Amino acid sequence: EAAVTQSPRNKVTVTGGNVTLSCRQTNSHNYMYWYRQDTGHGLRLIHYSYGAGNLQIGDVPDGYKATRTTQEDFFLLLELASPSQTSLYFCASSGTGGDSYEQYFGPGTRLTVL
Amino acid sequence: QQKVQQSPESLIVPEGGMASLNCTSSDRNVDYFWWYRQHSGKSPKMLMSIFSNGEKEEGRFTVHLNKASLHTSLHIRDSQPSDSALYLCAASPPSSFSKLVFGQGTSLSVVP
Numbered sequence: 001e002a003a004v005t006q007s008p009r010n011k012v013t014v015t016g017g018n019v020t021l022s023c024r025q026t027n028s029h030n031y032m033y034w035y036r037q038d039t040g041h042g043l044r045l046i047h048y049s050y051g052a053g054n055l056q057i058g059d060v061p062d063g064y065k066a067t068r069t070t071q072e073d074f075f076l077l078l079e080l081a082s083p084s085q086t087s088l089y090f091c092a093s094s095g096t097g098g099d100s101y102e103q104y105f106g107p108g109t110r111l112t113v114l
Numbered sequence: 115q116q117k118v119q120q121s122p123e124s125l126i127v128p129e130g131g132m133a134s135l136n137c138t139s140s141d142r143n144v145d146y147f148w149w150y151r152q153h154s155g156k157s158p159k160m161l162m163s164i165f166s167n168g169e170k171e172e173g174r175f176t177v178h179l180n181k182a183s184l185h186t187s188l189h190i191r192d193s194q195p196s197d198s199a200l201y202l203c204a205a206s207p208p209s210s211f212s213k214l215v216f217g218q219g220t221s222l223s224v225v226p
Contacts (some may be wrong), residue, residue: 031212042118042202042216043158050212059215088158094212101211102148105157 004106006091009017012112013081017078021076021109023091031094032074034058034066036087043090049074081113117141120217122202127224133193135220137203139184144205147179147186148214152200161201162188193224 004025013019025032033048045058047066055066064083065077078085088110092103127133137147146165147194164170164179164186171177175176176189186224190197200221204214 002205035216040218042120042218043214044216048212056213058213083134096211102160102163103158105159105215107157112136 004091004093004104006109007091008104008109009056010108010110010112012114014016014114015082016076017081017113019078019081019111021078021089021091021111022095023074023076023106024072025074025091025093025104025106026070026072027093027095027104029093029095029104030071031064031096031103033094034064034074034076035090035092036060036085037090037108038087046076083113085111086113087111115127118205118215118217120201120220121197122220123218124221125223127193127222129153129193129195129224131193131224133188133190133197133222133224135188135190135201135222137186137188137205137217139205139215141205141207141215142184143207144215145181145208146206146211147177148206149177149186149188150202150205150216152202152219154199158202167175173200190222193222195224195226198222200222 034046035043049068091106094103149161152158200219203217
């Protein structure tokens with residue numbers, strides 16, 4: 001089974017603070033994604049990438065930066081955190097072709113911005 | 115306005131009963147649908163995908179797709195308490211399998 005890990009699992013910061021969420025996948029998947037999950041909204045795509053150095057804009061990118069440093073590692077950066085960014089963040093990865101498009105999710109990071 | 119709408123928001127079915135969940139896309143530029151299941155406190159996991167008109171069955175789970183109406187439905191027969199979870203529908207355009215748009219989810223509770 002595909003393995004995606006995230007760190008930290010929980011994070012509390014203050015308004016205006018800097019936060020970096022980390023994600024690593026060990027499945028040689030090309031695609032990696034960052035989502036946020038809020039009650040009533042399902043999962044919303046923030047940014048995604050199809051390889052090291054590549055970045056694609058998702059549906060809710062405002063206030064977020066992302067960087068894909070290697071095939072395995074994808075980071076989400078909040079440079080001036082706001083309370084509206086309090087959420088559950090999931091990272092996911094997928095391959096390409098047929099059923100390989102299935103997305104495998106990490107365990108999530110719960111972020112609280114005070 | 116959510117581009118992928120799911121109904122109902124929540125559903126309670128008795129153990130052994132049939133659960134029926136619905137999902138419709140308002141974006142005509144989608145062609146493929148996925149169903150993910152998320153147990154409480156866990157991450158989403160793909161349950162089934164459907165790309166062609168018609169029906170697909172896997173065990174107790176059946177998915178229908180009507181591309182003309184951009185409507186898909188998930189049916190769970192002989193529902194078990196372990197099926198209690200948030201069910202998320204997602205859609206993507208043919209040009210980008212990777213970019214999924216998720217609905218808000220249906221919360222299913224199966225009661226003994």
